[in-house]
Amino acid sequence: MEPFTVRHVTLHGHELSYLDSGKGEVLLFIHGILGSHRNWSHLIDRLDDNHRVLVPDLFGHGHSAKPMGDYSLGGHAATLRDLLDRLGIDRVTLVGHSLGGGIAMEFYYLFPERVERLVLVASGGLGREVNPILRSATLPGAEYVLPVIASRWVRGRAESAGRLLSKVGWKPGSDITAIWQGFTSLGDGESRRAFLATTRSVIDPGGQSVSAHDYLPDACPVPTLIVWGSRDRMIPAWHAISAQQAMSQCRVELFQGAGHFPHLDEPDRFADVVRDFVASTRGDQCSDAAGA
Template sequence: MPPSRHDVQYATVHGHRRAYVKVGQGPVLLLLHGLGCDHTTWSPVIDALARRYTVLAPDLLGHGLSDKPRADYSVGGYANGMRDLLTVLGVDKVTVVGHSFGGGIAMQFAYQFPERTERLVLVASGGLGPEVSPAIRAITTPGFHQAMGLLTLPGVRHLGVAGLRRLAALPTSATRDLGEVADIYDSFKDPHARAAIRHVVSAVVDWKGQIVTMADRAYLTQAMPMCVVWGRNDQVIPVRHANNAAALAPGARVEVIPNSGHFPHKDHPERFAKIVHDFVRRTQPASYSRSRWRRLLAQAPTGAVAPAAPALQLAEAAPGA
């Protein structure tokens, strides 16, 4: 992955070393990256956010500079790991911001630890519908580990990475995310990273698409401010999943950023930082109440809640918004 612009620190939790960046002062924003990425995916927005907040951006276990053991790579396991890292670092409550797979972890964290979650920001998040890029589904197929071992041999990998970056430079929205894909592909040269990613994907995706969904627990967002941010030209998880979020959690703020792909925080960092700050500024942090949580659980809808996508007119973030 690209070199970090910020000082990387380490904490050992359950015997595994975890890398993280912590900068700024104020209320804590916990930034959770997506599949195959690391904290550097947030580099374009960390400094802007750190002017008002304490920004904590970890490398998830199995990613970046964190250890890559044979371990629990489920969404619930990651949420537990974030709870324990926060405890080690002396952080009590956070606004959790999750991108892609990190969005699924953010939702799970908010569900498991509502007493430690002030707000929820989902960025092109998983867990809002079944559709996902065929490239991610392919990771679950037999032989992926062996095939990627061949494709990441030095000469082949260098050609592949260079080709992806050339495609990313083309003036078309269809290839805008391939620069980040090139970094992920390059990271697969580490067999431990490949194995970790395969375990991660197998826990949340099968050949039909995404398995894990927030649909059956979306009613719990009544107790927590939620913002959803998406890129209009997302080629990894379709932007219509933002409609699903609006249908599942009617109180959520939804922002669709034009001329942006799967990484809106990288495509338009200033606009993204402004959206996050405006959301935090305009909302009161959730205050956990066991009695309210019990009441919500007791009044839960019966049966699965389908993530229907009605024809909602989602507001697009205006330039400078």
């Protein structure tokens, strides 16, 4: 059962789902590829006592519609802007994981006057390197292979193997659990099409094809927190250091031993770090500059 009520809004003829809880400064959480609001929902009651926590499912993911259309970073950023407009929210702190980090940076680049702060969690868009599994989704013919490996038969065999391993003491970590939950969402053609369109918009066979380093140095400085797991096998943690060197007002928190989902590995620490970051930074410099 969902611990919070899933709400729905229609944007450009398609239904977008989201969670909305609390009052105060708005934290907008953006999940990654194959993710959904469930990757963040465990943080809501850790943060909504003095923040308004907004957690959407991107189009193509979770409970949201999976239409034909634009699944680029800019397309997702524009959808989030439209959601904020519909809810009457002017400014937010963006918290983006993986693909969501890339969307957060694109949103900041396109709509800087609406961003208080950036929190980038194992973010895409900060370097070329990415796990070969994601690169394989961009190869010709992936659309024919994916239905086979995501079929009910294959998923059933994998789940049976997992149950057998659990009987001898194996426990899947946060990375495996989250990735598996995402993988199981690919059982229908619309979800697979949206996944391939999203992946191919930011990755090619050689790695990540979109780099924030091309435009962030010219954007209005904004307080930025980068969180990474030291054992991230999807995107290397050293991307955090290169980003810190390229961005002013940037703080890095490395979670030792965590993987690609540090907010799942250490949710209490993650919530504390975000809360401290918001409380200790002033995020209206871009508005000041625009009004000068």
